Amino acid sequence: MQPDLQAMLADLRALAETESPSTDMAAVNRVMDLVESWALDLGATTHALPGGTRQFSFGVDPDAPAGERPVLILTHADTVWPHGTLAEMPLRVEGDRLYGPGTYDMKAGIVGAFHALRALKSQGPWPRGGVQVLLTPDEEIGSHSSRGQIEAAARKARAVLVVEPPVADTHALKVGRKGVGDFRLAFHGVASHAGNKPEEGASAITEAARAVLAVQALARPEAGTTVSVGLIRGGSATNVVPAECVLEVDVRVSTLAEGERVDAAIRALTPSDPRVRLEVTGGLNRPPFERSSQTEQLFAQAQAIARELGFEIGGEVVGGGSDGNFTAPLTPTLDGLGAPGDGAHAAHEHVRLDRWPDHVRLLTRLLQEV
Ligand SMILES: [Zn+2]
Structure with a gap:
């Protein structure tokens, strides 16, 4: 199934038009409620965890043996942008780019993950072990309330896919972080x-x-x-x-x-x-997300899938941290599986609409094959 760019755009607009600075839990919750409605549409079991993190489970058996564990997708609902930013930086499409606060980091990543899940659901039963999504409220301010839950979920997962954006310009995946x-x-x-x-x-x-x-x-x-x-x-x-x-x-x-x-x-x-x-x-x-053989293996798999889909994808180590830093020491982790673009935390923040569907197809296949 090809990702439906128009539907992805509509979902991204809905998320990005709901401003969600990390410091305003009520605002962050509005984004989470919207995402939870998508999860429920797909038949997820949902849990609100202490501290505000939401957990969505798709075909996950909590007592599954090691080989049958779910793949964990990490997402965050907060952004660095204060209320009122949209008035100065309204969402706008220019050519192949959608500009707007919080789009690239990482509301488009959330949307892409749910479109990948939708594609999986349309193809039959959930992949072996199922998929778990964590949606956290405080990644941009250090993940103090969610770190324990992220680590606990990673320990029960067989792989962690982080839908933070890929590297700007090169669209490379992130195989390590400082x-x-x-x-x-x-x-x-x-x-x-x-x-x-x-x-x-x-x-x-x-x-x-x-x-x-x-x-x-x-x-x-x-x-x-x-x-x-x-x-x-x-x-x-x-x-x-x-x-x-x-x-x-x-x-x-x-x-x-x-x-x-x-x-x-x-x-x-x-x-x-x-x-x-x-x-x-x-x-x-x-902690540093050190480049490891387990991550290399996941990356090699992603690279092979991308090739089959008709595009090349690189892997880079970057200076910025993410919640993948917490999971990499525990469980094989691959980061940068969100939407390509540029301008995280900057006035030119945008998503590349021409390349986005390819990255969603890559994520869909990874969820099936990891
Ligand atoms: Zn982010």
């Missing part, structure tokens, strides 16, 4: 009059400035480790020795060992002025 860390360094010094009694003060800004250079020096680009102090906030007035300064740091690593090295080094930082206290919070939020 681990992502967020560290917050709060320096607590001693305030004093900058003119009358500077010696009684202990500057949090001075200590933070030293730390900026020390933290940046932890980067090892040749090992795939990047570090960026992205935010600095401190002081109260020019005539006050600053008592407070906060740094926020983004860390990306290709291996867990590198993550542990950077984590340990940040926690070992000590202010040179003993009156300044340093408080470190945060850490490695998503």
Whole structure:
């Protein structure tokens, strides 16, 4: 069965016109309700899990032996875009592209997954082991409420397919992702009059400035480790020795060992002025999705299917994280099976309508054959 692009577009419009910033659970729920209605149409068993994640099961036997386990599809209903973005960036089709907030990341991925499920359903019984879909509410803000459920579902699955978008431009699948860390360094010094009694003060800004250079020096680009102090906030007035300064740091690593090295080094930082206290919070939020032989196997299968369908597909390791980072250490995981396009989290976010149906056919076949 060929994917019906017009029907896919109509479904994508319905999802994308329902704005769903991660911070507004009621809005995210509206998207989830719509997706749940599609799942129910296909005969799914649905569950609302604590924290807001929805679970849709298609022909899944919860007590199945290892060889009969379901394939797990990971989706998220939230976007990075605040309410009101649609007024400034309305959905619009230009040539082969549909522009709009949340389309590429990842509402088109959700739509594609459900059209793949529809195609499977039209062909007969669900594939061996069935298919389970998790729709989570908080991927864009670290998946704090859904991580445990994602990991639990992955442990019971025989493979995980993540419908995050493929790589922009090349439309390649994602066979590895860096681990992502967020560290917050709060320096607590001693305030004093900058003119009358500077010696009684202990500057949090001075200590933070030293730390900026020390933290940046932890980067090892040749090992795939990047570090960026992205935010600095401190002081109260020019005539006050600053008592407070906060740094926020983004860390990306290709291996867990590198993550542990950077984590340990940040926690070992000590202010040179003993009156300044340093408080470190945060850490490695998503472990690296390391390129593995299991993922390579899944990727080789996808590549062969794409060839049969008449197109070539690559596989790349990327810097951004996804919920696939949580599942890759547990279960063979392939990512980037959503809709091709470009501009995630950017004003030119769009889906490539000319290429989208091919990727849905690929996902359909993978669900049958994995
Ligand atoms: Zn996403």
